[in-house]
Amino acid sequence: MIDMDSVSWNRSMLKAFFGIKSQKSGLGGYTMAGLLSGLEQFGLSNLENMDLYEAPKKEEAGPGGKAPATVQEQDFLFDKSFNCPICDKEFKARTVKIGKAKLAGSDLDLRPRYEQIDLLKYDIILCPYCGYAALSRFFKFVTSPQAKNIKKTISATFKPQKEVKEVYTYDEALERYKLTLANAIVKQTRSSEKAYICLKTAWLLRGKAEHLDKNLPDYEEQKKQCEDEENEFLRNALEGFLAARQTESFPMCGMDEPTVDYLIAVTAMRFEQYDVSSRLITGILQSPTANPRMKDKARDVKEMLMKKIKEKNAARK
Numbered sequence: 001m002i003d004m005d006s007v008s009w010n011r012s013m014l015k016a017f018f019g020i021k022s023q024k025s026g027l028g029g030y031t032m033a034g035l036l037s038g039l040e041q042f043g044l045s046n047l048e049n050m051d052l053y054e055a056p057k058k059e060e061a062g063p064g065g066k067a068p069a070t071v072q073e074q075d076f077l078f079d080k081s082f083n084c085p086i087c088d089k090e091f092k093a094r095t096v097k098i099g100k101a102k103l104a105g106s107d108l109d110l111r112p113r114y115e116q117i118d119l120l121k122y123d124i125i126l127c128p129y130c131g132y133a134a135l136s137r138f139f140k141f142v143t144s145p146q147a148k149n150i151k152k153t154i155s156a157t158f159k160p161q162k163e164v165k166e167v168y169t170y171d172e173a174l175e176r177y178k179l180t181l182a183n184a185i186v187k188q189t190r191s192s193e194k195a196y197i198c199l200k201t202a203w204l205l206r207g208k209a210e211h212l213d214k215n216l217p218d219y220e221e222q223k224k225q226c227e228d229e230e231n232e233f234l235r236n237a238l239e240g241f242l243a244a245r246q247t248e249s250f251p252m253c254g255m256d257e258p259t260v261d262y263l264i265a266v267t268a269m270r271f272e273q274y275d276v277s278s279r280l281i282t283g284i285l286q287s288p289t290a291n292p293r294m295k296d297k298a299r300d301v302k303e304m305l306m307k308k309i310k311e312k313n314a315a316r317k
């Protein structure tokens with residue numbers, strides 16, 4: 001299997017997403033300049049010289065173009081109260097009403113598509129006072145060393161957000177995911193959590209591309225940019241899940257082993273890592289725990305894989 005620790009993954013992730021070159025800071029670590037370049041609005045631009053990787057731990061204790069805002073989108077949302085585990089303040093966040101949105105289908109890599117609303121935009125909970133942000137399923141789980149790191153590195157310079165939005169544009173949602181990724185790196189959380197943030201960010205970018213206005217003069221350019229960014233996030237989700245698979249136990253981010261293996265297999269296939277993909281698909285088909293639906297999906301992927309491998313071999317001749 002691919003051997004990769006969370007540190008090297010962090011580095012490749014930062015470089016890939018935010019254009020950070022392999023330059024080292026004076027302290028021998030990597031800087032956050034590129035990562036936070038889009039986060040000036042949160043008051044975090046002064047974190048540029050922070051060294052994130054000086055003492056990375058193998059594992060922490062905790063588990064770890066604008067789309068038009070339609071009127072209908074608000075009907076799926078309400079304000080829910082949360083208590084921040086970092087600053088202990090209470091705040092309200094836009095939250096999706098359970099059961100209201102209708103599932104329209106899902107992509108090959110399990111990205112859910114809903115009618116009228118992209119629920120992914122609302123899966124980040126962000127404390128407007130201290131800047132702590134997490135995917136909703138991880139929001140409550142913070143260890144005290146992690147809280148200390150967030151206070152020191154994020155909250156100290158975070159600009160409190162006063163404006164409460166009724167709905168988020170894709171770009172606003174992407175900023176929330178970026179801040180969540182920054183939080184995840186600062187709290188040195190598990191690879192699976194970071195991989196899951198990457199996966200969902202990739203899905204969000206896919207949604208953004210689908211909702212771009214085709215009449216925009218730079219439509220093609222924007223679409224290409226979304227696709228490139230989506231690929232970078234997917235590549236890093238793949239690396240993170242591969243690393244997590246070797247060091248963590250299941251369920252992972254609420255997913256059982258066959259589901260995670262399926263996700264890895266589909267994503268690996270996208271990047272022509274056919275050997276990784278084939279091995280995992282075979283594992284799912286032989287698994288006593290994989291449910292029949294998952295096995296059906298795996299069989300479909302196996303067919304696609306065989307076709308792609310054949311094409312690749314034919315091209316070589």
Ligand SMILES: [Zn+2]
Pocket residue numbers: 084085086087088089127128129130131132
């Ligand atoms: Zn807070």
